[in-house]
Amino acid sequence: MKFRRSPISCLMLSICSFHAAASGILRDETASAYLGSAGAGRAADIGASAAFNNPAGLTYLDHKAFQGTLLLVEDTFTFHDNGSSGNNADFDQRKKDTDYGKGFSGGGSLFYGQPLGEKWGVGFAFASPAGGATDFGDNWIGSNFIESVEVMVAVAVASVGYRINDQWSVGLSAGISYMAWELDMDPFPGASENLDLDSFEPVWSVSVMYQPWSHTRLGLRYTPGVTHEVTGKTTMTTPMGTLIDHASQEFNLADQAVLSLDHQLTPKLSLLADVEWAQWSDWEESRIIHDNGPTIVVDRDWKDAWSAGIGLSYQVAPDWTLKAGIAYDESSVSKAIHKLDPPADRQIAYAAGLGWQLSDSTRFDLSYQYMDLGDVELNQSIEGFDPIAGAPFSQQIVGQSEAHLHIVNLSLSKRF
Template identity: 25%
Template sequence: MRLTPIRCVSSTCLGALLSVLGLSAGNAWAGGILIYEAGQEGNGLANAGAAALATDPSVLMSNPAGITQLAGTQISANAQVILGDLSFSRDSNNQFDGNEGGNALQWLPGASFFISHQLDERSAVGFGTYGNFGLALDYDDDWAGRYFTQEAAVIGVSFQPTIAHRFTDQLSVGVGPRIVYGYYRTEVAINNNLLGLLDRPDGQLEYKDTDVGTGVNLGVLYTVDERTQVGLAYTSKVKLEFKDSPDVRNVSNPIINAALRRLDVDTLELDMTIPQTVLLSVAHQLDPQWKLLGSLGWQDWSDFGQIGVEVDADAVGVDRTVDRQYKDTWHASLGAQYQATPKWRWNMGLGYDSSAVDDEDRTVDNPMGETWRLATGINYQVEKGLDLHMAYTLVWLGDMDDEQTKARSGTTLSGTYRNSALHILGGGATWRF
């Protein structure tokens, strides 16, 4: 997801408002961290084989063509929680006062629901609702980076009807129109301390809104032989437009107040885009117990480099920076399923995602980097028509340096996020009729 430069709404250019207020509008951990996990059994595979493995209706999220492989009517209901460990530590180059912000990424619950129905031997329909993007940051209000961000949240829920058809015994094609409900919120402190000569309490800016965007998921599934399947899936970009009035409170800096009076702003509009992706997956049945899985993926982040504004005001004027230098990201994963008994299946996977930003371009409102995924999970067949599953994924980001400088004041925020990680726990059930 990205935030474009601010557009002019009403009679004024709203970018000037953000320049004066010092708003840094980030996208809360969207960038190079695509959330593949949505509570389904595939959580335990680190996305390995996601577009080629059709064991339950959740496959429509990764590859709509996969539901042609599912017999009868199947329902999958899942829940998960994302626990974070993201703590900023200042270093000797830091020039802002305040604390270190605490753990900025606490926890985020999620749920998903999928259903598929076989129309005949070749056609199937399905529906899924799931959240596979968006996290949230919540720093202490008086932390050192409060003039860059205090809170930022992006929550997205997708609704996807799906239809798929098997054109030959080997080739299936599926399409899933996608409706995304998005929620965005950001909060940032406003520096009332004019030229560093006075000691006034900070002001506050809060902005939040919701929107609905549309896109499409397309997929092809090809059966090479009775042991090997290859899947290729494409998801289009989805554009969300947030448009609301910012809530500005307790501003006593005369420069900011004068600018607000001049601008007479009614509405602030931010555009956010979920980028297009491509995923290629392979699933190979090695023997009756072992199935090997792999995936390669691409996410189109380079088109969305200008994702926000980071600004700064002084007695002379204002300055604004919008280009975050985003670049395309790549995904690779390997995994395996071990059918220990007719009832027990063990999943395992290892995945890697490159970073959408270089180290020198990292920001505290979106402190992302390259990620490693280590995942495992189990599936238990309670009876012929009911499976239960649980999974755990460690998303490891490690140490991430961050250094940001206000263009006019020259004040620098500097430090490191040490041993950064996400822990994703999920589970659910699949019923087959």
């Protein structure tokens, strides 16, 4: 990848830096109490969060139900240099290695569901299934590519479920997805640029729930992909002054399908499982268009990705439940074309959770998940122009990066 003779020559970090990942990138169990099972079983949900996880599950509600969650995330990124080179004036002063921890970032979700007659269930969900922030600083070797990034995706949907018979239910949700993307970088020595872009797009999903026996549920949800064309202002500060521009960038979020199982093995022990597919092969390139500047094209050529998870839920006492799970996500990016974004290869999630039934109508869940995002071998180049020095510059990043996440979810559920 080479950007030639541009004062804004850089890599624009894509949506892949989301702290949530599955089927290569997006993992949506962070929005609900299913974090404690590593997402296993979420499409077989029959609580308030079914308004998000599987609207067909709303038909199982016999009371009004509410769930609120609080999400805390800590991410760490490590880069080890293996011979990077560059002729820009400040290259030798830059840190060749970096070990960066953001500290805590967070978010939250709200879910509501209620029965409507004997066969219908309705609900609403406001959730942030993906987002994150990373700040590498302006003195590391890759700041010409990226200095810091913040990404958030939030969705608000209305959902409805219909029970066909004792075994089959179907569901539908529709609403709005909001994406915000902010990037800071150093396009050439002595300069810094900020891009602050966002967009709204419609979203929908369809789902089905099958209960062959009273102790077994299978849930399937399909969510079509969304193309967010984020637009907004860019500000570049240089010794020659400040330049204001506008830019746009398309992010193609994949079609996703998830199949889940919730099977009661014994009166106290349940098996939870998931298989998920995401069609990332439609994303061939990233194209950032400046109104009064360059168009930057980054080849992607991603591939479809699968993930699978398995978990257990065990009632250790009448009011206490333990959960545990593990999930494996294959990478949507082949090793041959891996770039600084995403800072992830294959991903493995290890999770545990504790549920406390405070009363007949109130439940509290505490969940923890550790995500190993794998190791990435990097060999990435950039060619740009330094208008201050009046000369072109080049840089090549060669090294290895690794990243991991600690995620904590607090959830309160209430029946009315």
